[in-house]
Amino acid sequence: xxxxxxxxxxxxxxxxxxxxxxxxxxxxxxxxxxxxxxxxxxxxxxxxxxxxxxxxxxxxxxxxxxxxxxxxxxxxxxxxxxxxxxxxxxxxxxxxxxxxxxxxxxxxxxxxxxxxxxxxxxxxxxxxxxxxxxxxxxxxxxxxxxxxxxxxxxxxxxxxxxxxxxxxxxxxxxxxxxxxxxxxxxxxxxxxxxxxxxxxxxxxxxxxxxxxxxxxxxxxxxxxxxxxxxxxxxxxxxxxxxxxxxxxxxx
Numbered sequence: 001x002x003x004x005x006x007x008x009x010x011x012x013x014x015x016x017x018x019x020x021x022x023x024x025x026x027x028x029x030x031x032x033x034x035x036x037x038x039x040x041x042x043x044x045x046x047x048x049x050x051x052x053x054x055x056x057x058x059x060x061x062x063x064x065x066x067x068x069x070x071x072x073x074x075x076x077x078x079x080x081x082x083x084x085x086x087x088x089x090x091x092x093x094x095x096x097x098x099x100x101x102x103x104x105x106x107x108x109x110x111x112x113x114x115x116x117x118x119x120x121x122x123x124x125x126x127x128x129x130x131x132x133x134x135x136x137x138x139x140x141x142x143x144x145x146x147x148x149x150x151x152x153x154x155x156x157x158x159x160x161x162x163x164x165x166x167x168x169x170x171x172x173x174x175x176x177x178x179x180x181x182x183x184x185x186x187x188x189x190x191x192x193x194x195x196x197x198x199x200x201x202x203x204x205x206x207x208x209x210x211x212x213x214x215x216x217x218x219x220x221x222x223x224x225x226x227x228x229x230x231x232x233x234x235x236x237x238x239x240x241x242x243x244x245x246x247x248x249x250x251x
Contacts, residue, residue, distance in 0.1 A: 026197075027195040028236040028243070030056065035088075054079050058084040080239030082147075086112055091132055124147060125145055163249075172240070177204050
C-alpha cells in the first residue's frame with residue numbers, strides 16, 4: 001500500500017510539474033558533487049531526470065579514459081562539469097613542494113584542463129579542495145574558469161544570490177550535505193522556501209550518491225526528497241553552466 005501511495009504521489013507531482021513549467025519558475029537550486037562518484041553519479045541521473053533537474057560534478061584525479069567516459073555521460077545528460085584538482089591539494093597554504101600559484105596551476109589544474117580538451121569535455125568551474133582559498137587564488141583561477149566554488153562552515157548562515165544579480169564570473173559558496181555534517185533536511189527545505197520566495201539561488205554540495213550513503217556522501221533518498229521539494233516550489237534545478245541563461249531571463 002505504501003509503495004502504491006508513493007507511486008501515486010510521484011505521478012501527481014509529475015503531472016503538476018508539467019503544468020507549473022508553463023509558469024515562470026522562481027529561484028534556483030544548485031547541487032554540486034565533489035571528488036569522483038563514477039557510475040554512482042551516472043546512475044543518479046535517473047533521479048535528476050525524474051524531476052527535470054541538473055547538477056554540477058567536480059572531478060578530482062587524473063582524468064583517464066574511464067573518468068572521461070563518466071564525465072561525458074553526465075555532460076550529455078545536461079549536467080555541468082567542473083574540476084577539483086589532480087591530487088586534491090589545498091591552494092591555501094601552498095603544499096611544501098609547490099613554490100607559487102603558477103606552479104600550483106601547472107601541477108594541480110592544467111593536467112585536468114588538458115585532459116578535458118583532449119576528450120572534448122566542457123569545464124567552466126573549479127571547486128576548491130577543502131574550501132581553502134584566498135583573493136590571490138581566486139584571481140589566478142578566474143583566468144581559466146567562470147565560476148569558483150567554496151564551502152560554508154557548519155554554523156554559517158546560508159547564502160542567497162538574487163538571480164538578477166548573478167555575474168559572468170563568481171565565487172559561489174554553499175552548505176555541505178551529509179550525515180557527517182548532521183544535515184537536517186527540514187532545515188534544507190526551509191532554505192529552499194526562502195530561495196523560491198526571493199527568486200534567489202542557493203547552493204548545496206556533497207560527494208558520492210547512493211542509497212543510504214554514510215558520512216560525507218548524499219543518500220539517494222535525501223537527494224530525491226530535496227528535488228521533490230524544490231520541484232513542488234517550482235524552482236529551477238540547474239547546473240552551474242545554466243546560471244548565465246537564468247540571469248539573462250531576469251534582465
